[in-house]
Structures are given as C-alpha cells and as structure tokens.
Amino acid sequence: MIIQLCGMSGAGKTTISDIVQRKAAKLYGIRVAVIDGDVYRRTLNRDLGYSKQDRIENIKRLGKVAYQLSRKGIVAIISAINPYRDARNELKRKYPAVKEVFIDCPLEVLIERDTKGLYKKASLPEDHPDKLKNLSGLNDPFEKPEDPDLHLRTDRMETDKCAQQLIKLIVEDTSADLISGSPKST
Ligand SMILES: Nc1ncnc2c1ncn2[C@@H]1O[C@H](COP(=O)(O)OS(=O)(=O)O)[C@@H](OP(=O)(O)O)[C@H]1O
C-alpha cells in the first residue's frame, strides 16, 4: 500500500507521518516507511529544484521508491508537498493501492506557524536578495485534491487525532485484504 500525502510546507506532513509510523508498528505490528521529500532532496533527488518539471520528477522517483517498499509488504508514506494533480493522478494510475491524503491547513495559519521561516522569506519584496521564489501555495501553485481518500484539517484537529485517522485508513485497508483472503500485491 502506498499513501501519497500532499500539503503545503508546515501543514503537518512530517509530524503526522512520524507518529503514524511509530504507532502503526507498536499497536498493530504494521511496518510503515516514511519517504520524506525534504530528506530525499538531500540524496536521491539532490539534483532537483522547485520548478514544475522538477517537482513532477521528484514525485515520480519517490513513487518508485514507495512501490519497491510496498511490494515487500511495507506501507509506504510519500510525505511531500506533491502540489500537482497530474503527478498525483499519475501515481494512482501507475501503481496499485495508492491512497491520496490531503494534509490541509489554511495559508494564514501556516504563515503564523512558519516553523522553517520559509513563508517570511517568500513574502519579502521581489528585489530582496533573500526572497524565496516558488513556495507552494504562496507564490507557486498548489492544486488541492478534489476527492482525496482522507482530508485532514490540521488547524482544526489536534496532531494525535490526525495521526489516528490516518492509521484507521491504513488498518481498514490492511484488514480488508486479510478478510477477503486476496491480499493485493502491495
Ligand atoms: N521554494 C520552495 N517550495 C517548497 N518547498 C521548499 C522550497 N524551498 C525549500 N523547500 C523545502 O523543500 C521541501 C519540499 O520538498 P518536496 O520534495 O516535499 O516538494 S515537492 O513535492 O517536490 O513539491 C519543503 O519541506 P516541507 O516544509 O517539509 O514541506 C521545504 O522545507
């Protein structure tokens, strides 16, 4: 099973993924791997920037990693901004058992959180030397999913509750496979 998250920077993708990984193992014995966009950009994807083309390539590569893990029975969470609808649909078309989860938080709350200082940098005047261009949802596109399998509003629901909902999605899907007696190839 592959869970592809999408959500703007600071929405809570890493926080939720990490809790889900820990609790799924502890409570249900389910192995979860977190494929974090930010982390892979330091290794496999260090040649990529933030253009549309590079972001699409980024998701394509993360999808490949996720698929290899899912074939070993590991639930692979792709934890990336993943802002383009076409890239998300392509993963769903290409691989079996891909779920789409929207980690959603309004821009004004993200600007307030600004855990990495990116929103401040992106809001600088155009000619400022530290100006950050292409920040998804602020000065670059973020295409919201139209019909995600799960939609979590992290400004309205506390962290543990959000994680719990994602675990529920994973457990329900895993149990359905076991009950039907026809485990999918993931
Ligand atoms: N311009 C710009 N736009 C968006 N993000 C930026 C940018 N510059 C740096 N960062 C940092 O890179 C992280 C996003 O990488 P992703 O691989 O998740 O992005 S994407 O899916 O390819 O859009 C993102 O991580 P998260 O904050 O965890 O989302 C940022 O820390």
Ligand SMILES: Nc1ncnc2c1ncn2[C@@H]1O[C@H](COP(=O)(O)OP(=O)(O)O)[C@@H](O)[C@H]1O
């Ligand atoms: N319900 C929530 N779910 C996830 N994170 C939350 C929530 N409420 C507040 N936060 C905070 O928002 C920030 C999210 O940061 P992070 O997980 O790194 O986001 P992302 O990986 O999407 O960039 C953290 O400081 C976290 O404590």
